[in-house]
Amino acid sequence: MIELSKLHAYVDGELSDSECREVESRLAGCSTSRAEVTSIIGLKSTLKGHSEVDCSDVWASCKTRLDAIDRVAKSGNFITRYSWGFVTAVALIMVIGGGYARHAQASSVDSSSLAGVFAGSRSQSPEKVSRDAQLDKLLRYADRNLNALKPVSVTNMSINGLPSRRYDFEDGKGRMSLLELPRITSFDGMAPNADGKYFYGQIEPGTMAVGWRVQGAALILVGSRDYAELEKIARSSFMLPE
Numbered sequence: 001m002i003e004l005s006k007l008h009a010y011v012d013g014e015l016s017d018s019e020c021r022e023v024e025s026r027l028a029g030c031s032t033s034r035a036e037v038t039s040i041i042g043l044k045s046t047l048k049g050h051s052e053v054d055c056s057d058v059w060a061s062c063k064t065r066l067d068a069i070d071r072v073a074k075s076g077n078f079i080t081r082y083s084w085g086f087v088t089a090v091a092l093i094m095v096i097g098g099g100y101a102r103h104a105q106a107s108s109v110d111s112s113s114l115a116g117v118f119a120g121s122r123s124q125s126p127e128k129v130s131r132d133a134q135l136d137k138l139l140r141y142a143d144r145n146l147n148a149l150k151p152v153s154v155t156n157m158s159i160n161g162l163p164s165r166r167y168d169f170e171d172g173k174g175r176m177s178l179l180e181l182p183r184i185t186s187f188d189g190m191a192p193n194a195d196g197k198y199f200y201g202q203i204e205p206g207t208m209a210v211g212w213r214v215q216g217a218a219l220i221l222v223g224s225r226d227y228a229e230l231e232k233i234a235r236s237s238f239m240l241p242e
Contacts, residue, residue, distance in 0.1 A: 126153035176223030
């Protein structure tokens with residue numbers, strides 16, 4: 001396991017080029033560290049998307065009460081020292097609690113759990129995909145990419161208790177699927193690529209997945225291709241990461 005402080009520095013871009021290469025080399029052989037990097041990126045992304053907690057009213061109330069205590073206390077120095085320590089503790093609890101609440105609201109998906117999703121969807125009756133605004137939104141350049149990727153069908157399903165959608169496409173090498181997952185903010189057990197925007201995981205033997213976050217959702221491209229080819233298709237044909 002790579003030191004947690006070094007993983008945070010790696011995600012924040014604080015390491016030198018040589019240190020980055022060392023970490024990436026060690027990540028390749030350590031699934032636990034890769035999972036930790038995924039968790040760090042997911043948490044930072046979640047916290048980044050929320051405004052800071054406004055504590056001004058609570059702080060003003062605490063200060064007024066503590067000032068009153070200080071005025072009547074026999075030992076001003078003693079009370080002041082520990083009362084302001086109490087305020088510091090309250091502030092820390094509020095900040096930590098707020099961060100935990102935001103993190104708890106985030107949803108995650110594990111690539112290994114999606115095998116059942118694909119198996120279950122085969123028993124459903126997929127609808128034929130028609131050209132609509134949602135399909136055009138998922139495809140970066142709809143007219144151009146619809147020539148390279150032929151839509152086959154769409155299947156509605158539930159993942160992590162949320163309504164989700166699976167699009168099936170075909171190209172010259174065969175079929176692949178795109179999962180659209182609302183409110184998913186992290187990918188458990190999936191390793192990030194060099195820029196931390198795309199995540200790799202295996203669904204079944206010979207079936208790979210590349211996931212990435214977009215505004216309010218996550219997309220996962222699945223197919224019997226290697227990761228490099230799936231990422232190339234994701235970058236050229238579908239919505240880019242947020």
